[in-house]
Amino acid sequence: MGASLVVASNRGPVQFTGDSDETAVPRRGGGGLVTAIGPALADGGGVWIAASMSDADRRVAASRPMLTVVLPEGRIRLRLLSPAQEVYDAFYNEIGNRVLWPLNHCLFDLARGPAFDGAFRAAWKHFRTVNEGYAAACADAAATNAEVFVHDYHLALAPSALRRSRPDLKIAHYTHCPWPDPHYFAVLPTGRELIEGMLGADLLGFEVPRWAANFLRCCAALGHQVDSAAVLAPDGRRVQVRSYPLGVDATQLRRAAAAPAVAAGRRRLSSMSGDAVVVVRVDRLEPSKNILRGLRAFQELLTRRPELRGRIVHWVLAYESRQQVPEYQRYAGDLHSAVAEINARFGDSRWTPVRLATDDDYPRSLAALSLADMIVVNPLWDGQNMVAKEGPVINEKDAPLLLSRNAGAADDLAAGALMVNPFDTAELADAMAAALDMTAEERAERAALVREAAVRAPPREWFGQQRRDLAEAAGLQASTVHR
Numbered sequence: 001m002g003a004s005l006v007v008a009s010n011r012g013p014v015q016f017t018g019d020s021d022e023t024a025v026p027r028r029g030g031g032g033l034v035t036a037i038g039p040a041l042a043d044g045g046g047v048w049i050a051a052s053m054s055d056a057d058r059r060v061a062a063s064r065p066m067l068t069v070v071l072p073e074g075r076i077r078l079r080l081l082s083p084a085q086e087v088y089d090a091f092y093n094e095i096g097n098r099v100l101w102p103l104n105h106c107l108f109d110l111a112r113g114p115a116f117d118g119a120f121r122a123a124w125k126h127f128r129t130v131n132e133g134y135a136a137a138c139a140d141a142a143a144t145n146a147e148v149f150v151h152d153y154h155l156a157l158a159p160s161a162l163r164r165s166r167p168d169l170k171i172a173h174y175t176h177c178p179w180p181d182p183h184y185f186a187v188l189p190t191g192r193e194l195i196e197g198m199l200g201a202d203l204l205g206f207e208v209p210r211w212a213a214n215f216l217r218c219c220a221a222l223g224h225q226v227d228s229a230a231v232l233a234p235d236g237r238r239v240q241v242r243s244y245p246l247g248v249d250a251t252q253l254r255r256a257a258a259a260p261a262v263a264a265g266r267r268r269l270s271s272m273s274g275d276a277v278v279v280v281r282v283d284r285l286e287p288s289k290n291i292l293r294g295l296r297a298f299q300e301l302l303t304r305r306p307e308l309r310g311r312i313v314h315w316v317l318a319y320e321s322r323q324q325v326p327e328y329q330r331y332a333g334d335l336h337s338a339v340a341e342i343n344a345r346f347g348d349s350r351w352t353p354v355r356l357a358t359d360d361d362y363p364r365s366l367a368a369l370s371l372a373d374m375i376v377v378n379p380l381w382d383g384q385n386m387v388a389k390e391g392p393v394i395n396e397k398d399a400p401l402l403l404s405r406n407a408g409a410a411d412d413l414a415a416g417a418l419m420v421n422p423f424d425t426a427e428l429a430d431a432m433a434a435a436l437d438m439t440a441e442e443r444a445e446r447a448a449l450v451r452e453a454a455v456r457a458p459p460r461e462w463f464g465q466q467r468r469d470l471a472e473a474a475g476l477q478a479s480t481v482h483r
């Protein structure tokens, strides 16, 4: 029997480790997606379709085309797709990580790259093939009239491929990262195909209205008819375009922060920080997070306020990701050099101003956020940024939040956070100084505003609203067709 709910994403809810299928162990990934959609998938007889991302995943997929994983959210049926390695590399590393991610975050070094040459076109073909493979897997798994939720830029072409084979389905696509304006989007030679791929859906979701509005402007620039919340697809359907800002599940997060491993992390971090003021940031180690400018601002603070030396510590928890991408490797190298330079210039035998850790240690991240005196979140661009929402919810010191205006989270948190232009290191240094000088009353007031806004639309509600809107959008479509 087909599934009434199908979810498709590149990264699935678990990744396997182990040397053989018999010994393979699933490890739950981070991220809010599984928290948001896991319960609905488990309750409603759904299927999650994802890519094999490790050798162990591929072995498991080869022997078990459909498997069941047991998670706190329930038992979830999972289908892992394993395209040929070179096809998957082109899809994920070349197009996903080196073209679409930098496009959406305006990260291209336009004077030198990207090279949209024959190699790009060959990689794009593979990108299309993987998307078609996903569409075929969704078509295979879905019951008549089922709901299909397709996630993110990796799978932008899947909605139209799926619609061609299964016009009965209700299809949604959600973009978890920003969307650039038409001027920047026009850099991509295959932009029309990408957008028309997404227009196969009935409902397109974005994190905040800014990204949805940019998407609509890109559609208009390509000649599609748009209004403030919909686009006319080439086949005459009205595709709804909406935003769904994700919030924090406070109960679940506080439970995670109360775990013994987090308490142990707090003891370690406290003993290493002593009485110093603790400035914390937690990010994936990658260029859009703007970690280098954050360090420059911290350096400026130490230069402006020599009395802070020996009395402040900056914890930079930047866990490695996508290290196969050359731009990420270079960025990681620059980060290590910047930290070494600041520590050599300002530190001494008793004081290390910047502590950098690059391993992925979730309990330590929660520990650091809970005991921070100041939280820095300054991405160049970010779809939402959940650290900006999670940090303040578990912080115990009313730590001021320093937040980039270009993070989607700014829409919800601006009233309580200290807002900064992420390109302006002097402004970030000013905000750090302001955070240090802030009265206890102002800290408490701002922290309360941030906490209250951060827990609006927790993951289950976020997904529930999308399901209701998809039903409505697909219903409108049906009535249009019958008229």
Ligand SMILES: O=P(O)(O)OC[C@H]1O[C@@H](O)[C@H](O)[C@@H](O)[C@@H]1O
Pocket: 010, 011, 152, 175, 176, 177, 321, 322, 383
């Ligand atoms: O490449 P990875 O490690 O699977 O990360 C991808 C995800 O990274 C997240 O940070 C983004 O918000 C998502 O948009 C994206 O899908």
